[in-house]
Amino acid sequence: MIQLIRGFKDILPNEIELWKHIEQTAMMLFESFGFRQIRIPVLEKAELFQRSIGEHTDIVEKEMYTFPTSKGELITLRPEATASVVRSYIQQRLYAKDPIQKLYTIGPMFRKERPQKGRYRQFYQINAEAFGVSSPYMDAQLIFMLTVFFQRLSITGLKVHLNSLGCPACRPAFKRALSEMLMERSDALCSECIRRRGTNPLRVLDCKVPGCQEVVKNAPAITDYLCEDCARHFDEVKASLGRMDIPYEVSPRLVRGLDYYTRTAFEIQTDELGAQNAVAGGGRYDNLVEALGGPSQPAIGFAIGLDRLVDLALTKTRVPELPPDIFIAAMGEAARQKAFEWSCELGREGVKTEVDFSSRSLKALMKRANRLGAGHVLIVGDQELDQGTAILRNMRTKAQAQIEISGILSGIKGQLRAASDRQPYEDGQTNTPKPKT
Numbered sequence: 001m002i003q004l005i006r007g008f009k010d011i012l013p014n015e016i017e018l019w020k021h022i023e024q025t026a027m028m029l030f031e032s033f034g035f036r037q038i039r040i041p042v043l044e045k046a047e048l049f050q051r052s053i054g055e056h057t058d059i060v061e062k063e064m065y066t067f068p069t070s071k072g073e074l075i076t077l078r079p080e081a082t083a084s085v086v087r088s089y090i091q092q093r094l095y096a097k098d099p100i101q102k103l104y105t106i107g108p109m110f111r112k113e114r115p116q117k118g119r120y121r122q123f124y125q126i127n128a129e130a131f132g133v134s135s136p137y138m139d140a141q142l143i144f145m146l147t148v149f150f151q152r153l154s155i156t157g158l159k160v161h162l163n164s165l166g167c168p169a170c171r172p173a174f175k176r177a178l179s180e181m182l183m184e185r186s187d188a189l190c191s192e193c194i195r196r197r198g199t200n201p202l203r204v205l206d207c208k209v210p211g212c213q214e215v216v217k218n219a220p221a222i223t224d225y226l227c228e229d230c231a232r233h234f235d236e237v238k239a240s241l242g243r244m245d246i247p248y249e250v251s252p253r254l255v256r257g258l259d260y261y262t263r264t265a266f267e268i269q270t271d272e273l274g275a276q277n278a279v280a281g282g283g284r285y286d287n288l289v290e291a292l293g294g295p296s297q298p299a300i301g302f303a304i305g306l307d308r309l310v311d312l313a314l315t316k317t318r319v320p321e322l323p324p325d326i327f328i329a330a331m332g333e334a335a336r337q338k339a340f341e342w343s344c345e346l347g348r349e350g351v352k353t354e355v356d357f358s359s360r361s362l363k364a365l366m367k368r369a370n371r372l373g374a375g376h377v378l379i380v381g382d383q384e385l386d387q388g389t390a391i392l393r394n395m396r397t398k399a400q401a402q403i404e405i406s407g408i409l410s411g412i413k414g415q416l417r418a419a420s421d422r423q424p425y426e427d428g429q430t431n432t433p434k435p436k437t
């Protein structure tokens with residue numbers, strides 16, 4: 001048997017309801033904050049990621065799936081979405097009509113990392129990017145929106161870690177100080193950090209090797225090096241979060257794994273997923289649009305790791321169940337033919353219908369209806385057909401009603417509606433969604 005590739009996975013139908021629920025929650029919420037969906041390709045020119053994420057980052061140095069085309073051009077399976085959204089903002093001139101564009105996208109990303117729990121080679125992200133606004137209110141609003149998103153999924157116990165990475169005016173001084181400090185600690189750094197401390201010392205702060213993390217504890221704090229503008233911006237982000245009662249922790253060693261960030265950087269962490277503790281991360285990238293050949297426009301965005309979020313949501317989030325409204329149990333060929341026609345018509349009208357076209361016994365059919373959690377079962381055999389009636393059984397109350405075969409569709413819809421009106425859940429939702437009429 002051919003197996004799937006290591007680090008890749010199937011997401012099966014019994015898991016999908018939760019994925020859909022999470023995605024729909026994000027879409028609805030983000031749209032209320034003025035975000036619109038964008039879909040970008042999974043393949044882009046390698047250069048796009050090299051230039052945006054940065055040459056000396058884990059992603060570009062070793063995690064990208066890059067292939068040559070037949071013409072020898074290097075293309076890459078996207079390791080993240082921001083670069084592509086920025087490319088699209090520039091290439092499609094989205095800024096021309098209105099430089100303020102708030103966009104979100106959902107889809108798979110690819111990184112050649114060592115597979116382990118919470119870390120896959122194809123994983124999924126929900127991304128949101130806001131272009132054209134430099135105000136710290138935007139930063140705070142994005143983080144606010146994220147916390148509401150997690151609340152809606154009943155996911156608690158998350159912590160917002162916040163930092164400012166400064167700007168090209170103030171960061172060089174910090175980099176120098178950090179680099180000097182790292183030079184003195186060569187003995188304790190991993191070989192990769194020794195190599196990088198000169199080219200990209202910020203990456204050392206992000207290294208997950210325990211020895212390096214120990215060294216980093218005594219590193220200078222970037223927040224001590226911010227220029228006046230960056231410091232004021234950071235203060236405003238913090239004050240605005242405070243105004244909306246969003247708890248956060250300033251983490252001066254938080255740098256994130258991508259080079260394009262400026263000013264605000266943040267990560268949302270949980271202590272319930274072991275080593276893979278980051279559920280979402282983001283930050284401002286005020287210079288990236290221009291660096292990639294677009295107009296000078298500020299921007300900020302974040303990515304939520306869907307796979308890790310689903311792991312958390314498994315035990316916390318209640319997904320509304322949508323069992324079939326009706327299961328048609330037909331016995332005999334004539335009845336099955338009717339069942340075929342009725343199920344087509346009911347499905348067309350949005351009544352969630354399940355039907356079994358096999359010639360099984362009533363007992364077997366009822367067992368299947370039960371397993372599916374069907375609200376009602378329509379029982380019809382050749383004998384019922386002759387009499388011009390069928391039996392509609394309410395699977396919760398066990399009440400049975402005779403229903404005329406002439407006009408059966410409106411009869412079924414009437415019964416379903418009546419049953420759903422009578423059986424509200426405590427939270428006011430009905431267990432059988434009302435069929436559209």
Ligand code: ATP
Pocket residue numbers: 080111113118119120121122123124125256257276277278279280281282303304305306307308
């Ligand atoms: P980590 O530090 O865990 O490697 P990251 O900083 O590389 O995460 P980002 O590039 O910021 O992650 O992506 C945002 C989110 O995407 C992360 O917070 C995480 O939830 C998720 N994510 C990143 N890489 C993977 C992966 N290989 N498998 C599953 N989820 C991932």
Ligand code: MG
Pocket residue numbers: 257
């Ligand atoms: Mg990573």
